[in-house]
Amino acid sequence: MIPSAPHRLLLVDDHPMMRRGIRQMLELEDDLHVVGEAGNGEEALALIHSLKPDLVLLDNNMPQMNGLETLRRLRSLDCTAKVLLFTVSDAEDDIRDALRLDADGYLLKDMEPELLVQYIRDALAGELVISPGLTQAMAQALRSAPRQATVELTERERQVLKSIASGYSNKVIGHKLGITEGTVKVHVKNLLHKLGLRSRVEAAVWAMEHLRQSA
Known part of the structure; x- marks a missing residue:
């Protein structure tokens, strides 16, 4: 069997020492290969098409263009790479904005290196990645967003939501529930529309908050 090519990563951080440490790790x-580095958002945007990374590890607090604005610009360019915010900020506003811009995860820089590697792999596999301890902050950040007053979910939709909240990919959810991956994708799309949400991360936090309360 021909081995698969390593996943391509772009590191975006204004601190060279931080980039160097992550690269060395x-x-x-x-299975992970750093194909480029950028010291700010403008540099990242200039590199994104030529490097074609599978994942962008993106600092938030940078000069000229912060991580959230960089993420917004990347999404406007139809960038299909996974994007993880990697930051020191646990501010609810930053978390909320990252979710609304469809980030694939929100990680704090104080985590252990081995955990960062695992979260990168999880994100590349299509799972949510959220720093330990941020669930409540994310839930609080989402409370201000408009929601339908009452939402009726089928038992299957509740099962899918709980699986999303556990961080499972569509493929794993399908295997657990005995349905196809395509059917899971349909359920996820319908759930996001029904709940007025924009991403799997928002759906996960919504499930953690509401399904736990109604259990």
Whole structure:
């Protein structure tokens, strides 16, 4: 069997020491390859099409263009790479904005290096990645967003939502529930529309908050 090519990563951080440390750590992993670095959002946007990364690890607090604005610009360019905010900020406004811009995860820089590697792999596999301890802050950040007063969910929709909240990919959810991955995708799309949400991350936090309360 021909081995698959390593996943391509772009590191975006205005601190060279931070980028160097992350690069050195990731160079020890056979399935992860740093293809480029950027010191600010403008540099990242200039590199995104030529490097074609599978994942962008994106700092938020940067000069010229912060991480959230960079994320907004990346999405406007139809960038299909996974984007993880990697930051020191646990501010609810930043978390809320990242969710609304469809970030694939929100991670704090104080985590252990081994956990960061695992979260990168999880995101590449299509799972949500949220720093430990941020669930309540994310739930609080979402409370201000408009929601339908009452939402009726089928038992299958509740099962899918709980699986999303557990961080499972569509493929894993399908296997757990005995349905096809395509059917899971339809359920996820319908759930986001029904709940007035824009991303799987928002759906996960909504499920953690509401399904727990109604259990």
